[in-house]
Amino acid sequence: MNQENKHIIDDLKVTPIQMPSDSYFEELKKSILNEIGNDVPSATGMKKDTPRIIPMYRRWYVWGSAAAILAFAILLPWSTTNSPKESEGINLSSVSNEEIYDYLNENIEDLDTETIAVHLSSDAITQKGNQEAENDVAGTRGNFSSKSTLLDHVEDQEILDYLKDESGELDEYLLIES
């Protein structure tokens, strides 16, 4: 090549692209096909009715259930250690939804319904027994829920049944996600 026909880009050397392995492209293809999976037409022209997995955090009822469980988790130990007069100061309306969601975001993995149920069936109920004894002395029928204005009308068995049911439902969602 003579000097006149030489371009300044001829003084440059192209760096070859480092190609990933074939397995990368296989995975890439799987990932792409998986992504469009819900939009695949069937032989009849209809879209395949494949189940769509909705991330767990988008389910409002999961959040609702978790919030309810969280409320139990917060109120139960408190209600067993504070006097009825002090309990009147607790008001969940003073906690914004955002704060609850933030807390759940950070602690959702630590929030184990089974642990709460265990807690209910041991500590709380033991304390309930103690309180009942004390209340019997005072001539009144007491139970642990009597110290929480939120739980006044809820029977212990109903709470345990609720947690049992919720635990089953949450497990079902966890199975879908995995």
Added chain:
Amino acid sequence: MSQIPDENTIISYFHRDDELAYKAFTWIVDIHSKRLYTTIRRWINNHEITNDIIQEVFIKVWNNRKQFQGNSALFSWIYRIAYNETVHFLKKENKHRSIAIDEPIVSFSHHSEHYGKLSSEEISKLLFEAVETLPEKQRMVFEYKYFEDLKYEEISKLTGGSVGGLKANYFHAVGKIEEFLKGKLNH
């Protein structure tokens, strides 16, 4: 892998409303993913981001398949989507400067008086800017001829167009890039 039919057959399947459209799409991914990867990787020069963009591009190819009229080669259409997606990404993320570059796209083959004391990174950036100024067809031809050293016949299969037309495009592209670089280098 089953025998992949020619592009016209693939496109005819691609436009259908049944499972053959999906089959055609899998062929398109098989045929074009590697070429598309090198193309985007050269623009972005970062594997992780290339990986994200290429997936986005193929999903757009699928979602917009009815819009492909067949007026150009299929790869040209995919290339355009990829280019727009990359430009969109760079604008949105404003990552022109913050992307971790794996390696400059060019280096000096020998000492050149044209470039003074420019580093490989600096000349790579200038060259990229120069390529960005080219019209689409010239940009494609330049990229596949200069960077990937494809034969005109191969480029013709990818992008459509005659070999003579591609040569003319390359000639014009080199001239414009030369002019751009000289302007930047104060020649």
